[in-house]
Amino acid sequence: MNRNYLLLTALLIILSGGLLFLPEKSDINRENPEDLMWDIVQPTRYLSTDKVAKMIIEKDPLLLLIDVREDYEFEEFTLPGAVNVPFDSILTDYADEILSIEDVNTVLISNDDIRADQAWVIAKRLGYKNIYVMKGGLNCWITTIIQPVEPAETSPITEFELYKFRLGASAYFTGAEIPEESGEKKKLNVTRRKKETVVEGGC
Amino acid sequence: MHIHELNPKKTIIALSVFIVVIVIGLSSISGPRLEYKLSPAETIELITWEEGYVYPYELEDILGGVVDTVILIDIRNNFDFSRGHIPGAENISAIELLNEENISRLKKLKKEGMCVMIYGDSQLHANGPWMIYRQLGFNNVKLLLGGYDYYAQWKDNLADTYAEDGYLLGMPRHDYADVAANAGIFDEDDGDNKKPLNITRRKKTTVVEGGC
Amino acid sequence: MGPLIPLGQIATGWDFVIALLIGIAFGFILESTGFSSSRNIAGVFYGYNFVVLRVFFTAVIVAMIGLQYFDYMGWIDLNLIYILPTYVNSMIIGSVLMGLGFVLGGFCPGTSYTAIAIGKLDAIVFTAGLFLGIFMFSELFPLLENLYYGESLGNVTISEILGVSNGLITFLFVIVALIAFYVTWLIEKRVRNRITEYKF
Numbered sequence: 001m002n003r004n005y006l007l008l009t010a011l012l013i014i015l016s017g018g019l020l021f022l023p024e025k026s027d028i029n030r031e032n033p034e035d036l037m038w039d040i041v042q043p044t045r046y047l048s049t050d051k052v053a054k055m056i057i058e059k060d061p062l063l064l065l066i067d068v069r070e071d072y073e074f075e076e077f078t079l080p081g082a083v084n085v086p087f088d089s090i091l092t093d094y095a096d097e098i099l100s101i102e103d104v105n106t107v108l109i110s111n112d113d114i115r116a117d118q119a120w121v122i123a124k125r126l127g128y129k130n131i132y133v134m135k136g137g138l139n140c141w142i143t144t145i146i147q148p149v150e151p152a153e154t155s156p157i158t159e160f161e162l163y164k165f166r167l168g169a170s171a172y173f174t175g176a177e178i179p180e181e182s183g184e185k186k187k188l189n190v191t192r193r194k195k196e197t198v199v200e201g202g203c
Numbered sequence: 204m205h206i207h208e209l210n211p212k213k214t215i216i217a218l219s220v221f222i223v224v225i226v227i228g229l230s231s232i233s234g235p236r237l238e239y240k241l242s243p244a245e246t247i248e249l250i251t252w253e254e255g256y257v258y259p260y261e262l263e264d265i266l267g268g269v270v271d272t273v274i275l276i277d278i279r280n281n282f283d284f285s286r287g288h289i290p291g292a293e294n295i296s297a298i299e300l301l302n303e304e305n306i307s308r309l310k311k312l313k314k315e316g317m318c319v320m321i322y323g324d325s326q327l328h329a330n331g332p333w334m335i336y337r338q339l340g341f342n343n344v345k346l347l348l349g350g351y352d353y354y355a356q357w358k359d360n361l362a363d364t365y366a367e368d369g370y371l372l373g374m375p376r377h378d379y380a381d382v383a384a385n386a387g388i389f390d391e392d393d394g395d396n397k398k399p400l401n402i403t404r405r406k407k408t409t410v411v412e413g414g415c
Numbered sequence: 416m417g418p419l420i421p422l423g424q425i426a427t428g429w430d431f432v433i434a435l436l437i438g439i440a441f442g443f444i445l446e447s448t449g450f451s452s453s454r455n456i457a458g459v460f461y462g463y464n465f466v467v468l469r470v471f472f473t474a475v476i477v478a479m480i481g482l483q484y485f486d487y488m489g490w491i492d493l494n495l496i497y498i499l500p501t502y503v504n505s506m507i508i509g510s511v512l513m514g515l516g517f518v519l520g521g522f523c524p525g526t527s528y529t530a531i532a533i534g535k536l537d538a539i540v541f542t543a544g545l546f547l548g549i550f551m552f553s554e555l556f557p558l559l560e561n562l563y564y565g566e567s568l569g570n571v572t573i574s575e576i577l578g579v580s581n582g583l584i585t586f587l588f589v590i591v592a593l594i595a596f597y598v599t600w601l602i603e604k605r606v607r608n609r610i611t612e613y614k615f
Contacts, residue, residue: 004214009593011218015225015480016589019582022487033237033335034301040331041297077379087250091243112372113327118250121334122243135327142377221477228488 030127039124046135047107049144050162053169055107056080064104068119069111079109079141080173087119091126099128106130112137145169237301240340249337257320257345259353259364265320266290266361273318278329279351289322289354297323297332309336313343322347322354326372348372418495442529451530453521453537460518462606465599472592479585493581503566520544 031039039045055063056079065082067074074084085095087110099106108116108123108131116133123131136144143149148166151159241249249255257265257273264270266289275292277284284294295305312319319341323329326348333346347354349370357364364370419425425433448470449455458464486493517523520541522530527545530538556563574581 004211005596007218008214011221012476012480012589012593016476016586019480019483019585022483022582033239033339037298037301037332037335040335073375088247090247111375114330114372117327117330118334121331122246125239125338126243138379139376142379142382146382225484228484228490232488
């Protein structure tokens with residue numbers, strides 16, 4: 001037999017044998033650190049409580065609220081339509097199923113925003129898309145949406161518009177009577193449209 | 204049989220080209236510049252590690268020079284930094300944190316046993332960069348609880364923050380269900396709704412552990 | 416780094432230019448390996464010439480090994496490579512028909528064009544038949560559609576079906592190929608001893 005053939009045969013066996021020892025590519029690094037850092041510095045990853053309230057009131061079909069608090073906290077109180085994925089269970093199949101729903105805007109909520117933010121970093125690293133953090137969390141939700149504070153007399157008009165919106169939202173979420181003149185609720189429709197220009201203050 | 208197949212010269216040429224390509228390729232493998240050292244599961248655990256955080260009252264020791272193994276890094280932008288920052292802090296805005304020079308500097312500091320404390324406006328602001336550093340294996344990077352805003356508020360009496368909890372995040376400050384049920388009454392008395400916080404605080408006596 | 420076009424390293428407008436260049440290179444290799452000779456093609460079936468099998472098998476295993484090393488080196492991302500869907504029925508019927516066409520005509524579709532390029536008359540006839548076949552198939556497609564799309568497995572690879580690593584599949588395939596080279600070499604030697612007057 002030709003010596004060339006033996007040489008080529010040996011080479012192919014060695015090379016293909018080498019393939020067996022190539023390490024598997026790990027897929028836990030689905031988003032590399034540089035990209036993750038870039039995503040982290042984008043302020044658009046936060047949604048204000050007003051924005052979330054507006055989305056809930058408008059029954060935004062693309063909104064998916066995920067409550068990352070513990071289950072007993074979740075049972076006590078949560079936002080309408082939220083699903084519970086406790087922070088510790090973010091790597092389970094159940095969490096994967098929920099986080100990988102496509103074409104929805106996933107909003108993470110927790111007591112403050114810090115736990116939701118931590119969950120956000122991990123979820124982002126795992127490669128999930130369209131995830132946001134509700135800035136201020138439920139503590140801020142209470143102080144802005146449920147118990148809005150009337151702005152000072154000297155505040156700009158936008159503050160008052162925001163306050164009006166929050167009063168309406170508060171009524172929506174608690175089913176409470178609005179202490180001001182009735183008809184406020186009808187007006188709410190108008191203020192809601194304008195909401196885009198309103199300064200989203202708060203936490 | 205074709206003469207090409209038996210031509211030893213051609214075989215050798217083809218063979219060497221083939222081998223050269225593979226060798227070039229193998230030698231040119233440069234793994235990703237930055238690699239996560241922690242798995243996602245370990246990252247979740249990391250959040251609860253006490254030693255990853257710097258409490259505001261511990262700043263006193265750092266600023267007072269009692270602990271001199273800590274370097275302060277301000278991750279806010281230049282403008283905010285110029286308007287005020289913790290004394291001795293240097294300004295590296297968040298997006299530059301993963302630059303080649305900053306990474307190699309961090310590696311050096313880690314080797315020298317120095318700690319790096321990063322802070323932003325709030326704990327939230329610096330949380331992402333801190334988590335990335337930690338996941339990259341820089342376990343000498345710590346995060347200032349409360350951030351600059353809290354510091355600015357208390358900078359004259361940092362020691363007093365030991366008895367304060369304004370910088371602690373993550374626990375409910377209201378009894379949500381209760382508040383939501385009774386929200387019809389706008390009585391503005393948030394104070395009554397405030398839940399007693401269940402805080403596990405570090406003992407004051409412990410100076411910042413320098414062993415990082 | 417790669418694949419170049421899906422990752423936008425090369426603008427999509429260039430893909431026809433690249434196809435042309437690859438086509439020219441492919442034609443050149445086909446001709447230079449002697450594939451435009453019907454005797455080489457048909458020789459596989461009669462057992463006196465296995466150069467087709469050797470060339471194609473070699474190309475396949477070199478590409479298999481090379482792609483996987485390139486993937487490991489980060490030169491190409493195999494996850495982004497388009498995988499043709501597998502239709503079991505049409506695959507079996509199609510390959511039997513193609514094999515029959517090979518041995519009857521002495522060309523495969525690609526080599527028939529290289530044969531035209533060097534001026535073979537039978538290749539022109541073969542290509543005319545090829546287009547007639549394409550036309551008939553297109554006209555009859557509504558009747559054949561169920562057969563054509565039957566038993567679809569989707570865009571699967573062997574390693575996904577068997578659940579083993581690509582490296583192992585490649586290794587086994589290389590061993591099979593090398594054994595095939597040796598066996599065909601033996602067959603060739605025996606058959607050629609009987610037809611000594613044959614010359615290229």
